[in-house]
Amino acid sequence: MSTGAGLPHPKDAGAAWSAVAQALRESRPISEPDVNLLAAWLEGRLEESEAAPVESWIAANPLEASTRLAELRESLTEAPPNVPHKLLLRLRALRPQRKSTHQPMPSFWRRMPQVAAVAATLAIGLFGAYGSYEMGLRGSLPALEQERQFAQASLPEFLPPEDEFFFD
């Protein structure tokens, strides 16, 4: 059954579309368009190629999409309602409190444990170093003294007494 223009009768066209639509919907799920994209589409800012995701969504979900689009267009054209004062107060209270990005310097007393720890570490280190130096110095003094005496000693001191030098 065809119309005079050689096109399918509307009833047949609907049936043909139904088959095609079913196939397309089964072949790939169409997700809801991005908020920015849908907003731009509503304002008529998109070229046909850019609008493809939105129009594919409409083709895949004509009932839901057309209802939503109609609601959006109506809400955008109607006069804005008065907002109850109580609601405005509730909304104003939703403002998140920003955390300060810079921390105040802690007081000296709050930092006292850290200061004490650093001081103790330094003191122990210095004491240890000095102690090691002293121990090393004292340990080497007798040896130096012996060496000095040895160097100053004369030859006779090394020779045995004469009465022992000769054999009877």
Added chain:
Amino acid sequence: MSLQDSDISRLIAGDRSAWDAFVRSAAPVVLAAARRTLERAGRTNEADDVVQQVFEKLVRDDFRLLRTYDPGRAQLSTWLSVVTNSAALDHLRRLKRAPEPREILPEDGETTPPAADPLPIPRNLLTPRQAAIMALLYERELDVSEVARLLGITEQTVRSAHHKALTRLRVYFSEEFPELGDAKARPARITGK
């Protein structure tokens, strides 16, 4: 101050006066969209709750949602309406009282085609716009002017796209299924490839 003049950067930085000004100018837009969406379920009395939910979403996680707004693409009022429409639908879904989409039943005299072997169909048989127009005309049963208004295009564009879509469908079915004679006697089930 209009909504479009809202200083988003100051607002996100935590400026109290910027936030208060934003609330004053955005709340009516959000409330209008919430009421319009909830109206279908007869729940406009819950619009205030949805408005609060929307503002909570905007500020959550350090304004994560509000930061996604692209002023180069749409006006803030349009963007907020889309966000609110989505939030209101979520609200209705949570309540499980949202009207389920009505199943499209075949017209009298037509029978639901029995399942048959799946047949391939080209994805680009129709452009997305042609497909959307066909869906709105034949499934949603809107007339040309309603489709034009919904899609934001002229009636002439709708008629032209509709004509091209019908021609493509006719050619496709006559080439792929010449034995069927016309579209009505189409294969029972066609799947995309």
